Amino acid sequence: MKRKTYFAVVCALFFIGFILRYAADHSDGLFIASQKEGESGLMADSKITNKKVYLTFDDGPSENTDEILDILKKNKVKATFFVVGKQTEKARKQYQRIVLEGHTLAMHSYSHNYDQIYSSVDAFGKDIKELQEMLYEITDVKPTIYRFPGGSSNSCAGNIKPYIEYINKEGLLYFDWNALSGDAINFNLSPQQLNKNILNDVKKQKVSIVLMHDLAEAENTVKSLDSLIKTLKKDGYQILPITKYTQQIHHVSVDK
Ligand SMILES: [Zn+2]
Incomplete structure (x- = not known):
């Protein structure tokens, strides 16, 4: 070579x-x-997917709040808590935990006393301010999202429109719901029935705001929650916390 x-x-x-x-x-x-x-x-x-579900819990904090938060955390899901005014040390920690874990802390009146809140727009406004200031002092977050006790279509307020005008004037946003479990209508509904009720509503629409209750008596809501979240995820729903950008669901509204 x-x-x-x-x-x-x-x-x-x-x-x-x-x-x-x-x-x-x-x-x-x-x-x-x-x-x-x-x-x-x-x-x-x-x-x-574009299918969105907003899980909301009214009337807390309660004996069940921490367990609800544990289940949400385990499933890596954020929700919205429409809270009332409570001054106990335990409640203060629960408000803080809601914020620290990335959920939306929203308002549902300080007193939840229909007669008092809906006695006049002035009383209504004072009740909101009391709750808003208390939550700001405890959590350093000033909530701007509201749910009327009984919803905007409740029969106790008489004419709800002046109250809605107050919410609009103050730059607050209110949210009703278009899906519900019925957990505060009957505390004895089984966890399976609660979820069936919610899923029946949710499957009819692209965006669902689900009404549930964070009440000591609503134990079956806690028992149903893990399974509800897993089913919604399996069926391709995004589970999100309400923010000021969320599509608003109103039972009653007035032109701004
Ligand atoms: Zn309520």
Whole structure:
């Protein structure tokens, strides 16, 4: 073999060896990369959806608040708590925990006393301010989202419109609901029945605001919650906390 040819063969073998070695070193990475792309592609197909559910809990804090928060945390889900005014040390910690764990702390009146709240717009406003200031002092967050006791369609307020005008004037937002479990109508409904009621409503619409209660008596709401969240996720719903950008559901409204 001539010297030039010998040199060319050695170079070629060296080059082929280099290519083979490079391929061996990087094949796992290439495989993993393509596998990951495949996974994210699958996720894009099955998980991203426009169907939204907002879980809301009225009337807390209560004996059940911490357990509700534990279940939400375990399932990595954020919700909205429409709270009333309570001054106990335990309640203060629960308001703080709601905020610290990323949920929306929203207002549901200080007293929850219909006769008092709906006696006049002045009384209504004082009640809101009392709750808002108390929550700000405890959590450093000034809530701006409200739910009328009984909803905006309640029969106790008489004409609700002046109260809605007050909410609008103060730059607050109010949210009613379009799905409910019935947990405060009958505390004996089974966890399965509560979830059935919610899912019946939820499947009829793209955006659902679900009314539940954070009340000591509503134990079956706590028992049903883990299964509700897992079913909603399996069926492709996004579970989100209410914010000022959330599509508002109003039973009664007035033009701004
Ligand atoms: Zn209530």
